[in-house]
Amino acid sequence: MPWMKKINIFILFCVFVIVNCKASRVTIATYNLWNVMFNWEVRKQYVANKLLQLDVDFIAFQEVRSHQSSSWSQLHELQHMLPTYKWLLYQPVQKVIPPKYGAPIGWEMEGMGILSRLPITSHTLQSLVQKSRLDRNKRVVLHANVQSGGKSVTVSVVHLSSDRSQQCDNVAQILYQLKQHSTSCSIILGDFNTYTNYEWPVLALKAGKFSITNKCSTFHQHGHRNQVEIDETYIDVWTQAYPTDKGYTFSNMPEPGFESRPDRILVSHNCAVVLNAQLAGVGSEYKNQFENQILWNRYWSLFKSAKSSYYAYSGSSCYFDCGPHASCRCGICVAGGDKNDCLLPNCSECSSTVFRKIITLAIVTLYIIFNIFYTIINFIKPFKTWNLGNLVQKNQKYFYSKEKKMCRNWWMYFCLCFYRIPIIFMIILNLCFVIGIYVLCLNILNDSLSSINAIIQEEFNPSDHLMLISQLKLV
Numbered sequence: 191m192p193w194m195k196k197i198n199i200f201i202l203f204c205v206f207v208i209v210n211c212k213a214s215r216v217t218i219a220t221y222n223l224w225n226v227m228f229n230w231e232v233r234k235q236y237v238a239n240k241l242l243q244l245d246v247d248f249i250a251f252q253e254v255r256s257h258q259s260s261s262w263s264q265l266h267e268l269q270h271m272l273p274t275y276k277w278l279l280y281q282p283v284q285k286v287i288p289p290k291y292g293a294p295i296g297w298e299m300e301g302m303g304i305l306s307r308l309p310i311t312s313h314t315l316q317s318l319v320q321k322s323r324l325d326r327n328k329r330v331v332l333h334a335n336v337q338s339g340g341k342s343v344t345v346s347v348v349h350l351s352s353d354r355s356q357q358c359d360n361v362a363q364i365l366y367q368l369k370q371h372s373t374s375c376s377i378i379l380g381d382f383n384t385y386t387n388y389e390w391p392v393l394a395l396k397a398g399k400f401s402i403t404n405k406c407s408t409f410h411q412h413g414h415r416n417q418v419e420i421d422e423t424y425i426d427v428w429t430q431a432y433p434t435d436k437g438y439t440f441s442n443m444p445e446p447g448f449e450s451r452p453d454r455i456l457v458s459h460n461c462a463v464v465l466n467a468q469l470a471g472v473g474s475e476y477k478n479q480f481e482n483q484i485l486w487n488r489y490w491s492l493f494k495s496a497k498s499s500y501y502a503y504s505g506s507s508c509y510f511d512c513g514p515h516a517s518c519r520c521g522i523c524v525a526g527g528d529k530n531d532c533l534l535p536n537c538s539e540c541s542s543t544v545f546r547k548i549i550t551l552a553i554v555t556l557y558i559i560f561n562i563f564y565t566i567i568n569f570i571k572p573f574k575t576w577n578l579g580n581l582v583q584k585n586q587k588y589f590y591s592k593e594k595k596m597c598r599n600w601w602m603y604f605c606l607c608f609y610r611i612p613i614i615f616m617i618i619l620n621l622c623f624v625i626g627i628y629v630l631c632l633n634i635l636n637d638s639l640s641s642i643n644a645i646i647q648e649e650f651n652p653s654d655h656l657m658l659i660s661q662l663k664l665v
Contacts, residue, residue: 214664215465216308216337217240219249220347220379220453222655223264225286226255226297226509228266228523229649232483236476236652238271241305244470244659248336250347252381255509256282258298264375265303277306279313284328291518291531292506302332302347302380309337316367318360322353327354330498331364335373341664343461347378350391353661355392357383358406365398375461376422376662381655384452395456396424424456431467439656442473444647453658462662469658473651484649488642491521496545496638499535506533516646525644539638547634555627562620 221237256263263280280303286293304310313334313532320328332347344363350357368376384392390405399419400406428437428451438448457464477484495507512523517530520540524530535542632639648654 214341215243215661216338216658216664217247217661218345218377218379218455219244219246219657219659220252220381221249221657222252222381222453222653223254224653224655225253225300226264227654228510228651229484229487232480232487233476233652234264234267234271235483236480238268240470240657241268241272241275244468246659247308247338248304248345250302250304250332250345250379252302252347254280254301254303254348255286255297256280256299256301257296258285261302263301265305269305272276272305274499275305276305277304277308277310279304279306279310279332279334281315281330281332286367286629289506289508289511289518291508291533294506297509302330302349304332304334304345304347306336306390308344311335311337311342314371316363318351318363319353320356321359322351322356325353325356327351329360331367333367333371338664341375342373343375343377343664344368344371346376346378348378348382350381351385352383353386358394361391361394361406362400364395364486365420368422374458376424376458377455377461378424379453379455379658382454384450384454386450391452392426392456396426398423413639422458422460425464426657427455427457427464427467427662430464431660434544437467437469439469439658441654442471442651442656443654453655455658455660457660457662460665462664465661465663467658467660469656471652471655471657473647476652477650481650484645485642488645490523492540492638492642493545493548495534495537496540496542496548499537499540500542500545501532501635505533507537507540513646513648515648519641520638522639522641523646523649525646530583539641544635544638551631552626555624558620558623562617562624564622565617
């Protein structure tokens, strides 16, 4: 029928419109991952959950660690938790300078990378000139071509120098690279290390050139402005969405608090329309969700350090510097200043003796818990009701009716070491033993527990930066 044909055409048209509208929208983000600081095993759960919650299609990471002996990085761990992010790029940039007290083997390399649900068709690495005496870190730009809805987008991930003059030099190099290789749609994002009173390098990127009024003086002296000028100008997604909001992303710490906006997403004018922008990763949210996991991770780290001491490992137990408010002890950062670092096996709270005590207490505790469960199961088996009076009244008869059978199974004497007393009293006695062991743990492991509970406020943050997210409509 003609009207059926019209309906089918209308439905196909609606589907086409919906699919194309969805394909033209993309959510991108940038995040300084803070390397392996403070409970990475816990923080990565938060980061993975946040990416799923915000439905991010493409995210650029800075300060990403990897092992020197293999290509395994923090991004590989995140990808393992987020299988829909099929495209991963990671570029190690330099070997990390270890803390003053050294570091264990692993996580020696640091770089930047990308996780994406959108296809990455190609990528290049651009090395930036390193001239600064103040910043010795090697700087690079990771350029990637990403496909979204049939449109090719050039994405450039940056982590600029903290030195102002080198920022100017590096921005000139980035502009020159974009002039030679960029597509019609370009996005620059990452940690720009921008100061509130010195935004000239970012302003040059937004303008696509170094104007006469730009205070990056190097280019006025040497007359290189025309060599790095491009036809494209860029929009800062945050100021586009919130013109009057400062949008500070650093530092996400109690001290000094938010004071600057180094994390930026710049989108070329002819590339996309900014639909919205938001910040994520505040410490209070992370603490409320993961405080118990943080505490458990500290327990586990101390136990592993005690095990290392038992097996005669000698050296540091932390992969990172704990900062000015804490010291590295037993694989965790312990509040009380930065003068109390100790090397294994010389930390009293995770010595080989502590390891032996923990193992002994664990064995005894497990034995008693097994004893209690075994007793309870055998105690309630013949009764159909949970009447306490009935249980107590029949308990004596039930227990001795089982005694002959138990005598033929000698191993039960080990499981039920108090078999000659009524079972209900045996349960009470075992519970008393559990409480006694708990009190004993508090006393003989007092130093260890004190270190575990000495948490600095910085540890209750997923990063010292906030995550910047923006939804764009590609045009």
